[in-house]
Amino acid sequence: MNLQNHLIARIQAGGPIPVSDYMAECLLHPQLGYYTTRDPLGAKGDFITAPEISQMFGELLGLSLAQTWLDQGSPAPFTLAELGPGRGTLMADLLRATRGVPGLHAAMQLHLIEASPTLRAVQNKTLEAYAPEWLDSVDALPDQPLFLVANEFFDALPIRQFIRTGNGWSEKQVGLKDGALTFGLGPAAPQPALEHRLADTQEGDLVEHCEAAVPVTQAVATRIAAHGGAALIIDYGDWRALGDTLQALRAHEPADPLQAPGEADLTAHVDFEALALTAKTAGCAHTRLTPQGVFLERLGITDRARALAAPLAGEGLETLIAAHRRLTHPDEMGNLFKVLGLYSSQATPPPGLNP
Numbered sequence: 084m085n086l087q088n089h090l091i092a093r094i095q096a097g098g099p100i101p102v103s104d105y106m107a108e109c110l111l112h113p114q115l116g117y118y119t120t121r122d123p124l125g126a127k128g129d130f131i132t133a134p135e136i137s138q139m140f141g142e143l144l145g146l147s148l149a150q151t152w153l154d155q156g157s158p159a160p161f162t163l164a165e166l167g168p169g170r171g172t173l174m175a176d177l178l179r180a181t182r183g184v185p186g187l188h189a190a191m192q193l194h195l196i197e198a199s200p201t202l203r204a205v206q207n208k209t210l211e212a213y214a215p216e217w218l219d220s221v222d223a224l225p226d227q228p229l230f231l232v233a234n235e236f237f238d239a240l241p242i243r244q245f246i247r248t249g250n251g252w253s254e255k256q257v258g259l260k261d262g263a264l265t266f267g268l269g270p271a272a273p274q275p276a277l278e279h280r281l282a283d284t285q286e287g288d289l290v291e292h293c294e295a296a297v298p299v300t301q302a303v304a305t306r307i308a309a310h311g312g313a314a315l316i317i318d319y320g321d322w323r324a325l326g327d328t329l330q331a332l333r334a335h336e337p338a339d340p341l342q343a344p345g346e347a348d349l350t351a352h353v354d355f356e357a358l359a360l361t362a363k364t365a366g367c368a369h370t371r372l373t374p375q376g377v378f379l380e381r382l383g384i385t386d387r388a389r390a391l392a393a394p395l396a397g398e399g400l401e402t403l404i405a406a407h408r409r410l411t412h413p414d415e416m417g418n419l420f421k422v423l424g425l426y427s428s429q430a431t432p433p434p435g436l437n438p
């Protein structure tokens with residue numbers, strides 16, 4: 084059975100499914116899902132992420148979190164956690180860069196929230212020396228100070244899509260036409276979760292809603308509010324999303340999201356306003372949404388690049404210069420990717436971000 088046949092059988096039996104169910108099946112079906120069955124990162128995979136581009140990314144995130152830990156009085160013990168750690172590269176760079184911070188490594192308990200058994204095995208190789216513990220859900224995080232990173236995690240959570248109509252919202256669905264998967268629309272109905280979008284949308288507009296992000300953000304924010312800590316959330320998206328951002332990527336090229344389900348990465352832009360409001364309701368402060376390029380420049384990426392460049396020449400130097408540009412330049416990842424910080428309302432925001 085492949086995933087396409089499984090989805091067709093499911094729709095034949097139960098009718099069209101919301102886009103969120105389609106995304107969840109494609110990415111995380113226990114046997115046939117995209118993340119469950121492969122390591123999709125890197126040049127030979129389907130996409131590349133900031134930590135895979137350069138060690139500078141994880142190092143600077145690590146120093147920002149370490150400074151925040153010091154600013155909050157070096158609480159011990161504390162949880163260091165990552166959502167969706169991929170190959171473990173970001174965490175390995177973060178931990179190497181913070182080795183010299185007195186007491187930090189001794190006080191930390193490393194927790195990785197990862198759904199894919201394939202990627203857990205890769206993370207185990209990269210991070211074995213730090214004795215990480217894997218969790219299925221953020222709800223299992225200990226009740227203690229929490230310092231957390233999430234890079235390109237929230238964009239992988241399933242979204243629902245709604246089109247505004249005269250009498251409510253019609254949900255976009257995946258159904259069947261002549262035996263093949265196709266997009267369609269459900270009946271119009273009111274959507275309480277989209278009340279706040281009535282002011283800035285009009286008939287025909289498409290709005291996305293990521294229900295799955297709410298409990299995750301709540302679990303992180305309530306721990307930070309109760310015990311202290313901070314979270315750095317990095318992803319593509321904006322303060323308030325409008326329009327269809329569902330995209331499929333296969334071998335570094337855009338693909339049709341309904342073509343070859345389970346064989347392509349599926350993502351949607353992150354609605355950072357929704358995360359910030361959820362955090363605020365849970366009693367946690369949030370920073371201004373900041374472009375990744377600005378954030379990394381404030382943390383000194385150019386100085387770090389110069390130091391790494393000193394012994395290099397030729398191809399090595401070219402690669403480093405290209406990586407610096409790719410992470411920071413507004414025409415590359417610098418502007419498309421944004422950073423949102425969550426932090427204890429009794430503390431100052433993580434370095435690189437403003438309240």
Ligand code: SAH
Pocket residue numbers: 110118124132133134135166167168169170173196197198199202233234235236239240
């Ligand atoms: N942060 C890494 C990897 C990003 S890819 C990097 O920047 O390179 C998305 C990651 O999130 C993968 O590790 C994937 O397996 C994981 N993931 C996706 N959905 C998840 C979920 N619902 N729960 C836990 N992990 C998930």
